[in-house]
Amino acid sequence: MSxxxxxxxxxxxxxxxxHVASGGSPLGHLLHNPxxxxxxxRAIAALPVLEARFSxxxxxxxxxxxFREGRVRFGRWEHRAVVVLPDRVEDVGSGRPNRTLRRQVRHATAAGxxxxTVDDPDERRRLVALADExxxxxxxAYRNPDADNGDLVRFDLWLAVYSAEGLPLLLSVAPVDGGWGCVRxxxxxAPGPDRSGxxxxxxxxxxxxxVERGVRYLVDNRSPVGLPNGLRHFQRMVGFRLHRVRVRPEPAVGSAGTAPGPRGPLRVLHVLGRIGAEQGGxxxxxxxVARTTRAAGDRATLLTTVGSPEELPGPEELGDVDLVxxxxxxPGCWALSWSLVGWLRRHAHRYDLLEVHEVFSFPALACWWAARRSGVPLVIRPHGSLEPYDMAHNHPWLKRLLRPALRRLLEDCAAVWLTAQRESANLAGLGAAPCTVVTALPVDAPxxxxxxxxxxxxxxxxxQARIVLFLGRLDRxxxxIRLVEAVDRVRAEDPRAVLVVAGSGDPAFATELRSRVAGLDHPSAVHLVGYLGGQRKRDALxxxxxxxxxSDNENFGIAPVEAVQAGLPVLVSDEVYVGDDLAAAGVAVVVPAGDSAALSCEIAALLADPARRATLAAAAGPAASRYLPDRVARRDARVRRAVLAGTVDTLGEHPE
Structure with missing residues (x-):
């Protein structure tokens, strides 16, 4: 070393x-000690260099x-404590530098x-519980009140040290990939005098x-910068030496055969900026989607931001999904939360997959950073936010400014998970060509x-009243506006026609809607009943x-599917993408978006023809089965494993 x-x-x-332990600032120490x-x-530049490539x-x-953890990032000069392993097992611990290791091993063995190795799943679960406790x-400072080491079950090499009485003293878990192993x-x-041995x-x-597995390098997962002096001394005694490690790019996500299939249940983190009925579909x-993840046998955590506890969904809505x-x-806009960034920094690496259910929000940006830092694949579920309509009508100037970053995000993610094939075709307009998969959303039957x-x-x-129902968020x-005016025209010919509008949303638009209703020829034909959920929604259906x-644009349309599951005939615009499948199943009628005349004519024709409504309703059962949560859960589980295995392209457009 020079x-x-x-x-x-x-x-x-x-x-x-x-200096840091005494309460000082790391930056202050460096400024005072140039x-x-x-x-x-100079020392880091002179360290021996190793190259690594991981699956x-x-x-x-x-x-x-x-190599992405730690408060200090060195980029191409990233260095870690590494043991260069010998070629033969009998050479492990040999040589003068390892004499302390050999002596301590003899003493530990003499003490019983x-x-x-731990291969039994029950024993592994017991050891994880002991580790958490x-x-x-x-x-x-050694206390970790949020300890959760359940992610260790993903890795293969487990070792445990037991006392002479059979009590577990130490747990070691090491991921192994190619020629590298890691002290994860x-x-x-347990306390006691045998801990050192x-x-x-x-x-x-x-x-x-x-060595028996053909591994050449064992790396410690902690940065040498923040390592306590006692641990640094222990590392030297057992053969660790500092090396610079250059990590080569991983194989492109989406190419077949880039990764082995995951073992056991997956740990999936679903991320959403805001939650609550007022956020809409x-x-x-x-x-x-989080609930179906759990129904498929995988672990699901929903990460979101809140301004008050009242925004949180109840246990009956979440089911077995963990909520953070x-x-x-x-100032609260864009779901800004520095607490969320800290949580992702501490926990993102514990998951197999990050699924972000939006694009233009702070949590989406934070997840992008966390995915790059932890190496966990990122999946984007845009839920219509990348549609041309949405890009043109919601903060268009900002989205044009962010378009280069958006293309980079889409290219970095493992897959973009869509709900309609038309969404996939529209992505081309963004100048990005990400790996895409199309599946329907789960919709609970009544x-x-x-x-x-x-x-x-x-x-x-x-x-005798003929009720036309709208369920959804109040949004332009x-x-x-077209619907209330269309029903008003139908009411002039059929006094039985009634419109029920169930939903909440933008207060300004809700005020405008009430004003429009008050100015109709038949304002009593329109009932604005607010948000309906649970039993009250089932009563309305x-x-x-x-x-x-x-609608002018819907990338999917949960409410029409709910209506189909309730046995109702459905009338949708040609910009409601789920209408393509519902019309093909014979349960929906499609009219052009923006055509008020066609809308009022079709409503009048359907209300006047009970036999036609009955024919449409009769096809509801088979059409609704595709969206049942159990079926979607199995389909989504296959997609997630294909994403991790790099075989998404083999699934086709609709992986049933």
Whole structure:
């Protein structure tokens, strides 16, 4: 090493750690000690260089994440403590530098300690529970109240050191990918005088196991900059030395055979900026997708931001999905939350897949950063936010400004998960060519029949009334102005025609809608009933004769599917993408978007023809089966495993 030895580099890091431990600032220490900075830079430049290339599988991602963690990032000068393993097991721990390791292993063995591989799933679960409990019970800075090591089950090489009485003393878990292994978890599980010997015994056995598997390098997952002096000394005693490691680009996501198939249940993190009924279909879709993830046997966590506890969904809506709610930061727009960034920094690497249910929000940007940092594949579910209509009508100037970053985001993600083939065709207009997959969203069938008669009575409507129902968010793009005017024209010819508008949304538009209704020739024909959920929504569907969604653009359309599941005929515009499938199934009528005359004529024709409505309703059962959560859960589980295996292209447009 030119000018500075590795021990001196360790001393520089040690002084930095002592300064930080005493309450000082790392930056302040570096500014006051420029000589240390120059000597450290010269030492890092002189370190031996290793090259690594990792797969896209769980073990490869864990190893890649090692070089993306830590508060200090060195880029191409990234360095870690690495053991260069020998070619033969009998050479492990040999030589003068390893004499302390050999002596400690002899003492540990004489004390009755034994180190064993752990392959039994029940024993692994027991050790994880002990590890979590031990971390939560530690004093001071060593305590981790949120300890959750369930992600360790993804990795193959487990070692445990047991006392002479059979008590677990230490757990070691090491991902292995090609010629590299990583010390992913290495902690004692109990107090006592044998802890030191257990550490040396576990390191020696780990090196032997890796050599038998053909591994050449064992890397520690912690940055040497923030390592306590005691651990740095222990590393030197067991053979670790500092090396610069250049990580080569991973194989392109989407090419077949880039990664092995994942083992066991997946851990999927679903991310949404805001949650709640007022957010409309995208929020409901994110919750539904998270629930089907759980129904498929995988673990699902929903990460979101909140301004108040009242925004959170209830347990009956979430089911078995874990919820993490981070408070929003000032000024609250774009779901800004620095707490969410910290949570992702600490936990993103524990997941197999990150699914982001939006594009233009702060959480989406944070997940992009977390995915690049941790090596966990990122999947984008835009829920219509990349449609030309949305790009042109919602903050168009900002979206034009962000278009270069958007193309980079789409190219970086493992897949863009869409709900209609028309969405896939529209992506070409953004200048990006990401890997895409198209599947339908899950929509729950009614859990109990609705009380149609009771709903009619609550509005003062008789059994003779012909109810046209709208369910959804109050927004200009939903075509509600056209719909109320169309029903008003139909009412002039058929006094039985009634429109029920159920939903909440933009207060300004809601005020405009009420004003338009008040100015109609037949304002009593329109009932604005606000948001309906649960049993009340089922009652409205049971009372209706026809469901209408004449929207300017819908990438899917959950409400029409809910109407079909309730046995209703459906009338939609040709810009409601789910209408393509519903019309093909014979349960929906499609009219041109923006054509008010065609809308009023079709409503009048359907209300006047009970036999035609009955024919459409009769096809509802088979048409609705494609959207049932159990079926979607199985389909989505196949897609996620294909994303991780790099075989998405083999699924086709509609992976049934």
């Amino acid at each position: 000018g500075v030895s590795e021990p001196e580099l360790s001393e520089i890091y040690g002084r930095l750690q002592e 000589g240390d900075v120059l000597r450290a830079v 896209a599988g769980p073990d490869g991602r864990a190893l890649r994440a090692v 300690l034994r180190c064993e 031990w971390e939560r019970s530690q004093p001071g 978890y290495f902690r004692t599980l 257990a550490r040396y015994l576990a390191v020696h056995r780990l090196q032997c196991e890796l 995208s929020a409901a879709a994110a919750v539904a 709610a981070c408070p929003r930061s000032w 859990s109990s029949p609705g009380d149609g008669a009771g709903f009619r009575a609550s509005l003062g409507l008789t059994a 793009k939903k075509g509600l 049971a009372a209706a004769d026809l469901f209408v969604l004449h």
